[in-house]
Amino acid sequence: MNDLSMKNKLTTVHDGEKLMHLLNNESHVLPDVLFLDLNMPRKNGFECLAEIKRNKRLKDLHVVIFSTSFEQEVVNQLFESGAQHFIRKPSEFTQYKKIIQYTIEEILNDTFSHNNRKVFVISLPGK
Numbered sequence: 001m002n003d004l005s006m007k008n009k010l011t012t013v014h015d016g017e018k019l020m021h022l023l024n025n026e027s028h029v030l031p032d033v034l035f036l037d038l039n040m041p042r043k044n045g046f047e048c049l050a051e052i053k054r055n056k057r058l059k060d061l062h063v064v065i066f067s068t069s070f071e072q073e074v075v076n077q078l079f080e081s082g083a084q085h086f087i088r089k090p091s092e093f094t095q096y097k098k099i100i101q102y103t104i105e106e107i108l109n110d111t112f113s114h115n116n117r118k119v120f121v122i123s124l125p126g127k
Contacts, residue, residue, distance in 0.1 A: 016043025020051055023058055030061060033107055035100065036083075038067035038074075046081070053082040064103055064122070079120050087122050099124055 011031070013019045019036075020043060022028055034052075038045035045065060052058045064085040065078050075086050087103065090096050103122055 015041040016045070016048045019043070019048055023052065023061075024055070026057075030058070033062045033064060033104060035064050035066055038065055038069065038078075046077075049078070049081050049083055062107060064107075075121060079117060084120075085122050086120055095124070 011022070013022055019040070023030070023034075036045050036048060040048070043051075045067070049063060049065070052061055052063060059082075063083045064087060065083045066087050066089050067074070068089050070088045078086055085103065087099055090099060099122065102124055106122075
C-alpha cells in the first residue's frame with residue numbers, strides 16, 4: 001500500500017501464528033496500529049485478539065479488526081474482547097485503501113475515543 005498519502009511502514013504476515021510470533025519477538029518494534037483480519041489461517045482473529053489482550057507488552061496495542069461479516073453478535077463480541085475498532089471489508093480495493101488511510105489518520109490525530117461503542121464500527125464519511 002505504498003500509494004497511501006502518508007509516510008508508513010507496512011508489515012504483513014499470512015497467518016495468525018506468524019503474527020503472534022512477530023508481536024512476541026521482544027526485539028520487534030510494535031506497530032502504532034494493528035489491522036487484524038478476523039478470518040486468518042492457523043490462528044484466527046479472535047484467538048489473536050485474546051492473546052494480545054492477555055499479554056502485558058501487547059495489551060495496549062491499537063487493534064482494528066477487518067471482516068467480511070457484519071453480524072451484530074460478532075461486532076459486539078469483538079468490542080467486548082478489547083478491539084478498538086471494526087471495519088467491514090470493502091469489496092473494492094480503492095475503498096480498502098481509503099478506509100485504511102482514513103482510520104490511520106483518525107487514530108494518529110486521536111479523533112476516535114478509545115473503547116467507545118459509538119465509534120467502534122468505522123466507515124468512510126458519507127458512506
